[in-house]
Amino acid sequence: MTLDLKVLGPILALIVLIAVGASLNENFLSAGNITNVLSRSAFIGIIAVGMTFVITAGGLDLSVGSMAAFIAGLMILVMNGLLDTLGPGLPLVLAGMVTALVVGTLAGAVNGFLITTMRIEAFIVTLGTMGIYRSLVTWLADGGTLSLDFGMRTVIRPLYYGGILGIAWPIIVFALVAVIGEVVMRRAAFGRHAAAVGSNDQVARYSSVNVNRVRLLTYVFLGILVGIATIMYVPRLGSASSSTGVLWELEAIAAVIIGGTMLKGGFGRVWSTVIGVLILSLIDNILNLTDGVSPYLNGAIQGVIIILAVILQRERKAEG
Amino acid sequence: MKLTLHQVDRSFGAVQVLHGISLELRPGEVHALIGENGAGKSTTMKIMSGYLSPSAGEVRLDDAPVAFASSQAAEAQGVVLIHQEFNLAEQLTVEQNIFLGHELKHGMFLDKRAMAERAKSLLNRLNCSVPPGARVRDISNPDKQMVEIAKALSRNARVLIMDEPTAVLTEREAEVLFQQVDRLRAEGVAILFTSHKLDEVKRISDRVTIMRDGHVVAQAATAEMTEDDMATAMVGRDVSSLYPARTAPVADDTVLSVRDLTVPGHAQGITFDLKRGEILGVAGLIGSGRTETMEGLVGLRRATGMVNGRAPYPAPRAALDAGIAYLTEDRKERGLLLTKGMRENLTLQSLADFTGLLIDETAEDQALTQAISDFDIRAPHRAVAVGNLSGGNQQKLLLAKTMLAQPEIVIIDEPTRGIDIGTKQQIYEFIHALTAQGKSVIVISSEMQEVIGLADRVLVMRSGGVAGELTGTDITEDKIVRLAMGLDGIKGAA
Numbered sequence: 001m002t003l004d005l006k007v008l009g010p011i012l013a014l015i016v017l018i019a020v021g022a023s024l025n026e027n028f029l030s031a032g033n034i035t036n037v038l039s040r041s042a043f044i045g046i047i048a049v050g051m052t053f054v055i056t057a058g059g060l061d062l063s064v065g066s067m068a069a070f071i072a073g074l075m076i077l078v079m080n081g082l083l084d085t086l087g088p089g090l091p092l093v094l095a096g097m098v099t100a101l102v103v104g105t106l107a108g109a110v111n112g113f114l115i116t117t118m119r120i121e122a123f124i125v126t127l128g129t130m131g132i133y134r135s136l137v138t139w140l141a142d143g144g145t146l147s148l149d150f151g152m153r154t155v156i157r158p159l160y161y162g163g164i165l166g167i168a169w170p171i172i173v174f175a176l177v178a179v180i181g182e183v184v185m186r187r188a189a190f191g192r193h194a195a196a197v198g199s200n201d202q203v204a205r206y207s208s209v210n211v212n213r214v215r216l217l218t219y220v221f222l223g224i225l226v227g228i229a230t231i232m233y234v235p236r237l238g239s240a241s242s243s244t245g246v247l248w249e250l251e252a253i254a255a256v257i258i259g260g261t262m263l264k265g266g267f268g269r270v271w272s273t274v275i276g277v278l279i280l281s282l283i284d285n286i287l288n289l290t291d292g293v294s295p296y297l298n299g300a301i302q303g304v305i306i307i308l309a310v311i312l313q314r315e316r317k318a319e320g
Numbered sequence: 321m322k323l324t325l326h327q328v329d330r331s332f333g334a335v336q337v338l339h340g341i342s343l344e345l346r347p348g349e350v351h352a353l354i355g356e357n358g359a360g361k362s363t364t365m366k367i368m369s370g371y372l373s374p375s376a377g378e379v380r381l382d383d384a385p386v387a388f389a390s391s392q393a394a395e396a397q398g399v400v401l402i403h404q405e406f407n408l409a410e411q412l413t414v415e416q417n418i419f420l421g422h423e424l425k426h427g428m429f430l431d432k433r434a435m436a437e438r439a440k441s442l443l444n445r446l447n448c449s450v451p452p453g454a455r456v457r458d459i460s461n462p463d464k465q466m467v468e469i470a471k472a473l474s475r476n477a478r479v480l481i482m483d484e485p486t487a488v489l490t491e492r493e494a495e496v497l498f499q500q501v502d503r504l505r506a507e508g509v510a511i512l513f514t515s516h517k518l519d520e521v522k523r524i525s526d527r528v529t530i531m532r533d534g535h536v537v538a539q540a541a542t543a544e545m546t547e548d549d550m551a552t553a554m555v556g557r558d559v560s561s562l563y564p565a566r567t568a569p570v571a572d573d574t575v576l577s578v579r580d581l582t583v584p585g586h587a588q589g590i591t592f593d594l595k596r597g598e599i600l601g602v603a604g605l606i607g608s609g610r611t612e613t614m615e616g617l618v619g620l621r622r623a624t625g626m627v628n629g630r631a632p633y634p635a636p637r638a639a640l641d642a643g644i645a646y647l648t649e650d651r652k653e654r655g656l657l658l659t660k661g662m663r664e665n666l667t668l669q670s671l672a673d674f675t676g677l678l679i680d681e682t683a684e685d686q687a688l689t690q691a692i693s694d695f696d697i698r699a700p701h702r703a704v705a706v707g708n709l710s711g712g713n714q715q716k717l718l719l720a721k722t723m724l725a726q727p728e729i730v731i732i733d734e735p736t737r738g739i740d741i742g743t744k745q746q747i748y749e750f751i752h753a754l755t756a757q758g759k760s761v762i763v764i765s766s767e768m769q770e771v772i773g774l775a776d777r778v779l780v781m782r783s784g785g786v787a788g789e790l791t792g793t794d795i796t797e798d799k800i801v802r803l804a805m806g807l808d809g810i811k812g813a814a
Contacts, residue, residue: 187678189671196668199657206620206646206654207669207721208636266659 006260006313010275013305017282025289035168037278037285039160042170043068045277046229048252049181049270050222054122055256056185056268057218058198059115062126064226065248066133067107071230072240073137075100076146079156088152096156096234100227107133108223112216130249138242145241148234156235170232177225182270191268194218198265254302255280258309279305321382321398321478322346323368323510328377330363337363339534340377345479345510350501352521352542353514355531355554356740361514364531365481368512369401370394398478402468404487404738408456415439415452418471442470446500461606462493469500480504482513486520487738490606490766492805498524516740517767518547530554555742562741563773564749568756570776571596575760576644576729578617581625581632586612587784590625594729594762597755601775602764603800609784610764611649614731618646640669645727647718649734649764651711655718658707662699662717663688665706670725691720696746712743719750730754731762736770748774768797780804 021028047064054061079096086092107129114125140146148156163169185191193214196204201211234240257263258279259272280302287295323345330338338360345351345368355361366372367379370388378385381397388394391401408417418439424431439452448466450459456467465485472480486494494517501511501524515521521528521542528545530538530553538545538553545553551562576594581587587609594600602610616623618640619633626632633639636646648654656665667674667684674680674687691697695716699709706714715736722730735751736744751761751774765771771778778790780803788803790796802808 183678187681189675189679192664192668192671192679195660196657196664199659200653202654203657204668206636206648208640208725209668210635210637266657 007269007272009309009312010259010272010279013309014275014279014282017279017286021282021286021289024286024292028286028289033285033289035171037281038174039168039170041277041281042174043229043233044248044251044255044280045174045274046177046225047222047248048255048273048277049177050218050225051252051256052181052259052261052268052270052273053185053191053194053218054222055253055261055263056191056198056265057194057215058201058265059122059215059218060126060253060263061111061219061222062123062249063107063111063129063133064222064252065245065250066130066137067104067223067226068230068233068245068248069137069240069242070107070133071100071103071227072234072244073140073146074103075230075234076148076240077140079152080149083149083152088155090155092152093156093159097231100231100234101224102227104223104225104227104230105220106223107226108220109216111223112219115219116212116215134242137240137244141241143242145239147239153235153238156238158235160232160235173228173232177228178270178274185268185270190214190217195266195268199267251280254306257306260309260313276309321510322380323399323479324378324380324383325364325368325374326378326380328364328367328374328379330367330372331375336375337534338367338374341531341534341536343529343536343539345512347478347508347510348505349527350505350511350513350525352525352528353512353531354516354518354521354528354550356742359531359554359740360534361531362483365401365483365512365514368394368479369399369481371401395475395477398476399481400472400475400477400479401481402465402472402483402485404483404485406464406468408464408467410457411455413453413455414443414450414459414467414470417456417467418442418452418474420471422475438474439470442473445473445503446470447503448500460493461488462496465489465497466500469504477509479510480512482511484514484516484738486515486517491768492605494520516738516744518550518741519769521550522547532556551741554740562745562748564752566776567752568597568758570598570755571758577626577628579626581613581616581623581627583609583612583616583621583623583784586621587616587781590781590786592779592786592789594760596760597758598777599751599755599761599763599775601771601778601795602762602781603766603768603771603778604781604787604804606766608781608804610781611733612784613781614646614733614762614764618644618731620646640725640727643726643728644731645669645722645725645729646731647722647733647735649737651714651718652707656706656714656721659705661703662692662697662706662709663702665717666691666721666724669721673724687724691717691724695720695750712739715739715743715747719747723754727759729760729762731764733764734766735763736765736767768800771795771800772797782806 027033051061075096078099079092082092082095086095111126111129114120115122159169163172193209196209197211197214205211255276256273258276259269261268261273283301284298287293287298325341325343328338328341329336341364353361363372367374370391370393409420415435419435424434436452443450443452446466446469448463450463456464485497489497504511525542528540528542529536530550532554573596574593575596579591581590590613604610612621615621616632617627619635619638623632652658663684666688674683697713697716699713706717735747754761763774772795778795778800780787780800782804788808790799
């Protein structure tokens with residue numbers, strides 16, 4: 001009953017990709033490569049979990065890539081500014097993390113406020129804030145790059161490169177976010193309400209659900225998750241510029257769609273969004289490891305996969 | 321032109337839904353097709369109009385067998401089905417809708433002048449005053465019905481099949497429709513319509529066919545049957561006592577006092593009280609502000625005034641916390657999530673009662689089992705999408721969902737719209753059972769008989785105000801109509 005093609009499709013695609021990867025390159029299944037793929041997936045993955053809630057509740061957020069760049073820029077500025085006061089230690093790292101979380105929360109709240117209270121289309125609001133954040137980070141960097149002072153690179157490095165039991169932090173955090181997201185979506189009142197709002201917001205309203213609050217919260221949670229992703233992204237490169245996070249929003253949305261969440265809202269699955277993220281990054285990884293197809297065709301292949309996914313998952317028209 | 325079904329069977333997979341249906345639509349005759357939901361009326365109409373083909377038997381047009389390949393093929397031969405839900409493009413004008421897909425052309429270009437003239441003459445013929453240039457989204461439901469009929473006539477319909485044309489009309493609007501039906505009958509059009517309102521069947525039809533469980537159980541000249549005969553044939557049992565006898569007494573204490581409630585643009589200065597255990601009927605024409613008043617009362621619309629000595633509730637949640645629930649008239653668009661299952665729908669309004677940190681799905685399942693038995697909800701299986709339930713079962717589920725929130729006061733807007741007579745009777749019994757538990761009920765209804773049969777007291781609204789209040793033996797159709805139309809009652813209400 002529940003194991004139909006719509007649910008199995010993304011899993012089968014992932015298995016096929018892993019088999020193809022393993023047959024083309026013996027290093028594909030090595031611990032190093034797997035860690036690499038998963039760590040790189042984590043940024044988009046964490047954001048995509050939040051995006052699943054936004055889309056399920058009938059919304060959309062195009063601003064997350066720019067938001068990540070803006071948060072990264074502010075985080076770097078704050079840490080550079082506090083380096084002399086706090087010194088290169090844990091307090092400085094904590095200050096950076098708090099900055100990222102606060103800015104992410106606020107940015108999400110701004111999107112949510114404009115969409116719910118001001119009743120502007122989500123597409124338009126986030127198209128606007130996408131431009132605003134992108135422009136602000138370019139302005140902060142004065143058209144160039146904002147870099148962390150070298151003095152603290154080693155302090156903050158472990159946030160991306162470190163971990164427990166040999167598992168990198170980004171993978172651990174991604175896994176935690178995914179598991180919590182899945183449980184909230186399926187078993188918490190918030191997930192049920194988000195699906196109800198996305199399915200028919202009038203029915204939700206007439207059922208005493210606070211529709212605006214649910215919508216607003218999806219954007220706030222997404223903002224917080226963008227903050228968390230950025231916290232681990234900054235130590236990886238130690239810099240932010242106008243090209244940071246470009247197209248992340250589309251990758252996150254693509255992962256959600258490939259996973260089988262409906263773009264028009266009303267139904268979402270977090271675990272399959274995770275599969276969607278893995279499919280996208282495995283394609284990238286396989287093209288880089290093998291010679292057969294140019295890695296420059298990555299975007300084209302991902303595009304085909306997205307369209308195929310939607311065709312395969314198309315709802316059969318309800319009877320009557 | 322005569323359209324005949326001869327011994328028609330129809331199966332969907334292994335399930336046979338029609339058994340040997342024979343009926344004849346004659347020119348200049350109005351034929352009523354009645355039966356409970358699921359009796360096979362829709363399938364019959366779809367076979368007549370080319371949407372479905374029969375599994376066995378024949379469709380005949382003027383006694384010659386035909387096989388319509390599609391609804392378009394049927395339309396080309398003059399057989400048109402008008403759906404219950406309007407098939408109109410809301411953003412287009414009346415005229416554009418009438419000619420949609422059959423636009424008149426002058427060479428390569430649209431012949432707008434010819435279409436405007438043609439549309440005007442069609443609407444004139446129907447005695448409909450809606451301007452051909454008006455956008456369909458801006459016109460009223462009865463006018464939309466007229467546009468559908470004009471569209472059918474523009475295709476030279478000789479056989480007109482109407483699926484519950486009066487479901488969304490008030491009695492006055494239905495009367496306007498019937499005048500047009502009379503006119504078409506006089507012009508020799510063969511007409512079939514379905515309705516759950518037996519008084520309408522009596523009023524307008526010449527012949528009646530009654531279906532039950534896919535069989536024709538009765539076929540006669542309408543004049544030969546009483547409404548009770550029809551109801552009994554439909555249900556297969558005696559339903560003369562449609563409205564249960566009042567058993568629980570109304571208490572003296574007031575549970576709801578509304579003072580000077582105003583919903584901007586819809587209702588002004590509404591004042592009334594509700595006693596414990598009382599059924600208060602709210603009557604009035606569509607557009608008189610009945611629904612908007614109650615929506616204002618429960619916080620679904622901005623309102624001013626006093627409810628129980630305080631400002632009106634700011635949100636539906638606040639009203640529910642105060643024990644007041646509103647059950648919408650629009651179960652498909654506002655009441656239920658059609659793509660979701662029964663469990664999610666049942667608990668949506670009272671999810672907090674099922675949630676600690678996480679939702680207790682076992683408790684939800686138990687609640688569903690309870691609701692299915694309490695409200696006699698008949699579903700093919702528990703996981704069915706609610707959109708696939710019949711209207712009656714959807715309404716029962718909506719009632720179960722509302723009652724799960726344990727309100728003390730229930731406001732039910734059009735409790736039985738589009739529901740068959742057997743289910744209606746059940747819903748009336750549920751409403752009575754509520755009052756026996758000491759709960760109070762407000763029933764808004766466009767069906768006069770329903771208000772009269774159920775209510776202890778009736779509030780009649782007109783133009784956004786209370787035109788009058790009726791109690792006891794004063795609750796008659798005549799008095800309600802006179803108040804609703806402004807012949808009697810408070811003059812200042814307009």
